[in-house]
Amino acid sequence: MPKKAAAEGRDDASKNDISEKAPSTNEKSENEVSRLNRMLAAVLNYLSDDEVEEIDIEYLLANTEGLREWWDRYRENxxxxxxxxxxxxxxxxxxxxxxxxxxxxxxx
CATH class of the missing domain: 1.20.5 (Single alpha-helices involved in coiled-coils or other helix-helix interfaces)
Structure with missing residues (x-):
């Protein structure tokens, strides 16, 4: 009988491992959303700047953290x-x- 109890204990441990991994996936999604929000805000700030007479995409890609990498992944996809x-x-x-x-x- 102790073997069965030990096996059940392992099942509980693996269930805990799975439930601990789920928040990390959720956290990754939240981090990605947060990162995309920051990039979007930076782009919109640039576009709404009255002093900007001509939109410079290269400037946006170079000066918005993570935007070039995101754009490259988007284009590949x-x-x-x-x-x-x-x-x-x-x-x-x-x-x-x-x-x-x-x-x-x-x-x-």
């Missing part, structure tokens, strides 16, 4: 969508334009 848009637009291109694109691809 949307790569498939870009590929689909390109595929759909190929039908409307002329033969010369398609050949030009093929040459550009070959040089890379």
């Amino acid at each position: 949307n790569k498939k969508q870009i590929e689909e848009e390109i595929k759909k637009s190929l039908g409307s291109l002329s033969l010369e334009e398609l050949e030009s694109i093929r040459e550009q691809i070959k040089t890379k």
